[in-house]
Amino acid sequence: MTTNHKRSAILIPIISVLLGIIAGAIIMLVSGYNPITGYSALFRGAFGDAYAIGETIRRTTPYILSGLAVAFAFRASLFNIGAEGQVIVGWLTAVWIGISVDAPMIIHLPLAILGAAIAGAIWGFIPGLLKAKLGVHEVIVTIMMNYIALFSTNEIIRNVLTDHKTTTESIKDSASMSSEWLSSMTYYSRLHYGILLALFVAVIIWFIIERTTLGFEIKAVGFNxxxxxxxxxxxxxxxILAMVISGALGGLAGAMEGLGTYGNISVMSGFSNIGFDGIAVALLGANTPLGVILAALLFGSLKEGANEMPTGAGVPTELVDIIIALIIFFVASSYIIRWALLRYQGRKAK
Known part of the structure; x- marks a missing residue:
């Protein structure tokens, strides 16, 4: 990769975020809100105190893993729309194991995490196999499997894990990723040890992509x-391997919610959106592990900070969704930004 390409890969996401924020400010002005007050409230909601920081990091954790899931598949030119379904089955499996198994933490917690990864991997294996052997487009299959995951999970919660209830019992302490130490440090937020696992997994994925034969072959297959x-x-x-690993990462993202944030799983009226947001995280992070971590932190900050905007500035939380959509739009239109950068560099060179 040339120096100009590397510079563009760094500048384009930054410019996209700035354009999204500026566009959001314009929308606030047109709607009669003060953008400075609105963004100040958003910042306070995300980083205003120790509790807000803890909740922001907690929100960031599953985004790192779902972003890595989508980014890894992208490396093989596979569009894994099914990360949402993989998150759901991983969440269900982790909670199921957390409830039903009696074992010490050193066995129980790793078993629940591994079970979530395997469930997600199986959910990724099916579209990977159909793509590799029959040429069935992975986008169609993964979209359909999202709905299979959602409705199957709801049925299992109602009729297997509970007696026609909407929420399971809490997982056993031996399967929990919650931390009294981290929680007390952040004014009793729901921050848990999952962030350490997410960062460790990001390092592993970087190593696989950049330093192993498997990573080289997956990138080569993606190119041609x-x-x-x-x-x-x-x-x-x-x-198949790319989709299996991608699915396992999605399953781990679900485990973060089931074993860390909530400690249970409830009947879902709709998708959690963790997997869908992972697509935006991967795009903004340029499909690199470091980029995904930074993009996940941005999304976690926006999502958590949005809670403060209605009370702190009178701005509806939906505005944050608009800003996120605009950021994705500018990332998707990156060729326009790249064209502008090249013209600017060309003029500078002359």
Whole structure:
């Protein structure tokens, strides 16, 4: 990658965020709100005190993992729309194991986390297999599997994990990722040890992508599957592996909610949106682990800070969703920003 390309890869997400924030300020002005007051309230809601910081980090945790899930699949040119379904089945499996197994923490907690990863991996394996062997487009399959995951999970909660109730009992303490130490440090927020696991997984994914043969082959298949096949790579295997690893990461994101934030799972009237937001996180993070971490922190800050905007500035929380949508729009339109940067660099060179 040339120096200009590296610079563009860094500048484009930053410019996209700034344009989204500026557009959000314009919308606030047009709607009769003070953008300075609105953004000040958003900042206070995300970083105003120790509790807000703890909740922001807590929100960031599953975004890191769901963003990595989508980004890893992107490396093989696979669009994993099914991260949301993988999050749901991972959440369900983690809570199921957390409720039903009696074991010491050293066994119980890793088992629940591993179970969530396996559930997500299976949910990723199915579209990966259909794509690799039959050429079925992964977008269609993963979208449909999101609904299968949602409605199947609701049925299992009502008729297997409970007696026609909408919320399961809490997981056993031996399967919990909650931390009294972290909670007390942040005025009893719901911050848990999952953030450490998410950061560790990000390092592992970076190592796989940048330092292993598997990562090289997955990137090669993503760039050109025909050339990769000609070079002796097993294209089908790499497509399946990419989706399996992607699904496992999505399952881990669900485990963060089931074992850390809530300690249970409830019947869902709709999607959690953690997996869908992971698509935006991956796009903004340029499909790199470090970029995903930073993008996840931004999304966690926006989502948590939005809670303060109605009370602190009278601005509806929906405005944050508009800002996020605008940021995604500018990232998706990155070729326009890249064209502007190249023109500016060309003029500067002359």
């Amino acid at each position: 599957p025909h050339a990769s096949r000609y070079a002796g790579m097993n294209v089908s295997k790499n497509i």
